[in-house]
Amino acid sequence: MIAERSSILQHPDVSIANVYEWLTRHSAWSLPGGIHEGGRALFTWVRCPSASHPDAHPSAYLNHKKNWVECRACGFEGGIFAMVVGAGEAENYAAAAKWVESQLGIKPAERPALDEQPDMRHFGGIGLPNERKTATYTYTDLHGKRLYWIHRYDGDPGADGRSKRFTVHHQTSGGRYKKGYGPDGKVPYRLTSFARAHAERRVLIMPEGEKCADAIEDLDLLATTIPFGTNSKMIESWKVYFRLVPAVLQLTDSDEEGRAAAAHRAAWLKRNGVFVRTVDLAPERNDGFDIWDWKRERRHISSVTLRTELTEMLLRPALR
Numbered sequence: 001m002i003a004e005r006s007s008i009l010q011h012p013d014v015s016i017a018n019v020y021e022w023l024t025r026h027s028a029w030s031l032p033g034g035i036h037e038g039g040r041a042l043f044t045w046v047r048c049p050s051a052s053h054p055d056a057h058p059s060a061y062l063n064h065k066k067n068w069v070e071c072r073a074c075g076f077e078g079g080i081f082a083m084v085v086g087a088g089e090a091e092n093y094a095a096a097a098k099w100v101e102s103q104l105g106i107k108p109a110e111r112p113a114l115d116e117q118p119d120m121r122h123f124g125g126i127g128l129p130n131e132r133k134t135a136t137y138t139y140t141d142l143h144g145k146r147l148y149w150i151h152r153y154d155g156d157p158g159a160d161g162r163s164k165r166f167t168v169h170h171q172t173s174g175g176r177y178k179k180g181y182g183p184d185g186k187v188p189y190r191l192t193s194f195a196r197a198h199a200e201r202r203v204l205i206m207p208e209g210e211k212c213a214d215a216i217e218d219l220d221l222l223a224t225t226i227p228f229g230t231n232s233k234m235i236e237s238w239k240v241y242f243r244l245v246p247a248v249l250q251l252t253d254s255d256e257e258g259r260a261a262a263a264h265r266a267a268w269l270k271r272n273g274v275f276v277r278t279v280d281l282a283p284e285r286n287d288g289f290d291i292w293d294w295k296r297e298r299r300h301i302s303s304v305t306l307r308t309e310l311t312e313m314l315l316r317p318a319l320r
């Protein structure tokens with residue numbers, strides 16, 4: 001039995017991709033999600049083949065190197081025979097081997113056409129290959145009450161070529177965790193720093209991204225940022241927060257996209273009566289250099305010195 005099973009698995013046409021297509025009539029290759037080797041993806045995202053999971057999204061991935069399937073939504077996973085059993089075509093591995101053998105006798109021309117591709121629109125909601133959570137940013141109201149969290153995941157490049165993704169969660173009054181911003185909606189990062197800038201008559205520094213805002217706050221300065229920075233528009237209701245602060249000192253990412261986004265935000269702030277200055281840390285660069293990179297280059301310098309250096313650098317152009 002074991003010998004019969006392994007001999008079928010060694011057939012050149014028996015792969016997780018082919019068996020997936022025989023089982024589901026969906027393409028196994030339409031949504032590459034992983035590293036490419038010899039022109040082919042090592043992973044592809046597919047609708048889950050499990051009979052107990054009606055999957056409208058591409059929630060599962062096929063690992064073509066290991067001939068393995070794994071569903072991120074329902075947890076279904078296994079090799080070729082496990083997939084045949086899970087799809088409801090066979091009761092056990094021996095029957096699955098027989099089913100695979102029967103499929104080998106069908107000529108490609110005699111097979112029904114494959115269905116359309118997995119829906120790309122859902123790709124942002126599912127995981128990247130080999131991803132891990134690398135950061136969680138807590139958003140609060142002016143008084144420090146938690147409103148929502150943004151989680152960052154890094155992994156191998158997905159179908160759209162990006163190697164990071166973000167999710168947003170909030171906690172309901174009943175204590176449950178749900179997707180999305182929650183009843184108070186999207187707010188700028190570190191609203192408590194707006195309150196402090198107001199009370200202490202201090203400048204609020206606004207770089208691109210939470211990582212940079214945190215790096216500035218680590219130096220005992222006040223910072224904020226806009227969730228999903230470059231791609232995000234200023235929201236009308238944010239006027240009330242920005243009008244609290246005496247001045248906003250904006251730090252642009254040193255590339256075209258960053259400078260354009262900063263110019264947009266500066267125009268919005270001015271239109272709403274907020275004093276704003278924009279500083280480009282490296283006007284000669286175009287590689288996305290930011291305050292976090294600046295700080296990393298100076299990691300052997302004490303934070304007191306760094307704070308002085310940064311304050312001088314930021315205030316100098318403002319005093320011109």
Ligand SMILES: [Zn+2]
Nearest residue numbers: 048053071074
């Ligand atoms: Zn599933």
